[in-house]
Amino acid sequence: MTLALYVPRGSAVHRLPAGSKLLALAALAVMLFALPTLPAAGAALAGVLAVGLLAARLPVAVLVRQARAVRWWLLALLVVHALTTDWRTGAHVALRLLTLVLAAAVVTATTRVNAMVAVVERLCAPLRLVGVRPARVGLAITMALRFIPVLVERADRIREAQAARGGSPRGVRALRTTIAPLLVQVLQMAHDVSEALDARGADDVPPPRRRRSPTPEAS
Amino acid sequence: MKTRDLAYTALFAAIIAVLGTLPAINVGPVPITAQTLGVMLAGSVLGARRGFLAVLLFLVLVAIGLPLLASGAGGLAPFAGASAGYLYSWPVAAAVIGWLTERTWDRYNVAIGMLANVLGGIVVVYAVGVPVLKVVAGLPWDTAFWSGAAVFVPGDLVKAFAAAAIADVVRRSYPVIERPRRAAGAR
Numbered sequence: 001m002t003l004a005l006y007v008p009r010g011s012a013v014h015r016l017p018a019g020s021k022l023l024a025l026a027a028l029a030v031m032l033f034a035l036p037t038l039p040a041a042g043a044a045l046a047g048v049l050a051v052g053l054l055a056a057r058l059p060v061a062v063l064v065r066q067a068r069a070v071r072w073w074l075l076a077l078l079v080v081h082a083l084t085t086d087w088r089t090g091a092h093v094a095l096r097l098l099t100l101v102l103a104a105a106v107v108t109a110t111t112r113v114n115a116m117v118a119v120v121e122r123l124c125a126p127l128r129l130v131g132v133r134p135a136r137v138g139l140a141i142t143m144a145l146r147f148i149p150v151l152v153e154r155a156d157r158i159r160e161a162q163a164a165r166g167g168s169p170r171g172v173r174a175l176r177t178t179i180a181p182l183l184v185q186v187l188q189m190a191h192d193v194s195e196a197l198d199a200r201g202a203d204d205v206p207p208p209r210r211r212r213s214p215t216p217e218a219s
Numbered sequence: 220m221k222t223r224d225l226a227y228t229a230l231f232a233a234i235i236a237v238l239g240t241l242p243a244i245n246v247g248p249v250p251i252t253a254q255t256l257g258v259m260l261a262g263s264v265l266g267a268r269r270g271f272l273a274v275l276l277f278l279v280l281v282a283i284g285l286p287l288l289a290s291g292a293g294g295l296a297p298f299a300g301a302s303a304g305y306l307y308s309w310p311v312a313a314a315v316i317g318w319l320t321e322r323t324w325d326r327y328n329v330a331i332g333m334l335a336n337v338l339g340g341i342v343v344v345y346a347v348g349v350p351v352l353k354v355v356a357g358l359p360w361d362t363a364f365w366s367g368a369a370v371f372v373p374g375d376l377v378k379a380f381a382a383a384a385i386a387d388v389v390r391r392s393y394p395v396i397e398r399p400r401r402a403a404g405a406r
Contacts, residue, residue, distance in 0.1 A: 066296055073301045080356070080362060081357065097299070097300065097355070100296070100300075104296035108295060113283055117283060139225060140225050143225070143230075144229040148236050148237060151233055151234060172384065175381055175388075180385045180388035183260075183389055187227065190229070190230040191226065194225065197226075198222050
């Protein structure tokens with residue numbers, strides 16, 4: 001399971017700070033809706049393609065994959081607008097959507113997940129006022145990323161065990177005999193992980209600022 | 220938030236992600252996925268607060284570039300697309316389901332759970348998703364409703380039942396939601 005859309009390259013686009021890339025993306029979205037004309041959307045699309053393919057040297061396939069995810073939407077937009085308003089409006093709305101999707105894909109493909117997590121932690125800084133600790137948000141993200149392969153592995157193991165016993169239960173029975181117990185199992189696992197983390201000092205209460213210990217061996 | 224609650228939250232974000240790898244059934248532009256099952260489970264197993272945060276965390280994982288949505292979409296693109304409204308509705312859906320589940324915790328059963336899942340996981344999702352679809356895609360109301368809601372309701376009902384049945388078993392064997400405060404002292 002490939003777990004990131006990041007495409008490593010040594011380009012200037014890759015080296016830009018993640019925060020400014022996200023800001024540029026937001027600005028593009030505002031601009032596209034503020035200047036609702038077909039040429040503006042076309043120019044923006046050309047710009048996004050130039051940045052993605054030429055400046056960042058991303059493979060065409062990366063952008064094609066993201067565009068394919070919305071292909072039915074684009075087609076539906078064209079058809080519906082051709083029937084209800086006119087094809088020009090349809091082309092404009094579809095082009096705008098495609099531009100935004102590709103711009104987001106460029107940001108994602110040129111920015112490491114770690115850098116994005118750091119941006120998330122920084123964006124969470126104002127939430128300190130309502131009691132959110134940014135480091136805890138980072139910890140939650142890290143835990144979720146670690147749990148994903150664990151869950152896949154546990155589900156596979158159960159499937160294999162059932163296959164060995166001659167097939168798996170289906171329908172309502174499977175909910176009660178397979179899925180619910182699996183869920184209980186992983187809830188217990190999450191509980192164990194949290195106790196292990198607390199035992200290593202990840203507790204909710206921030207530790208009091210300790211004065212440097214006078215003896216050299218206690219650190 | 221206790222580390223335990225943080226771990227449960229992260230676990231359900233991961234569960235929603237893994238459910239996205241199950242094959243999706245494509246009906247027109249919006250795929251029918253198992254991910255809304257994860258949203259319903261987050262609310263009905265974890266309750267309002269942790270359920271809400273679990274789904275929010277999942278969306279953060281998608282936004283920072285992991286291809287976790289069904290069909291392998293990820294990054295910021297899905298949040299700008301025509302089906303973005305459904306994504307925004309998910310945390311609210313989990314919160315509503317969680318709130319209803321907490322309210323009915325002492326007499327929770329599959330029927331009550333299913334009702335909670337329908338109100339939060341179907342009514343809330345479409346109340347947010349369909350208007351966003353209409354505006355972003357520039358569709359008339361009736362088209363938006365038929366292509367963005369009606370086709371999914373049968374599948375959603377199955378998921379609402381499945382989530383309630385699972386949550387009912389989990390409630391009896393490993394309850395994560397705390398009992399109401401007045402009862403807590405009696406235990």
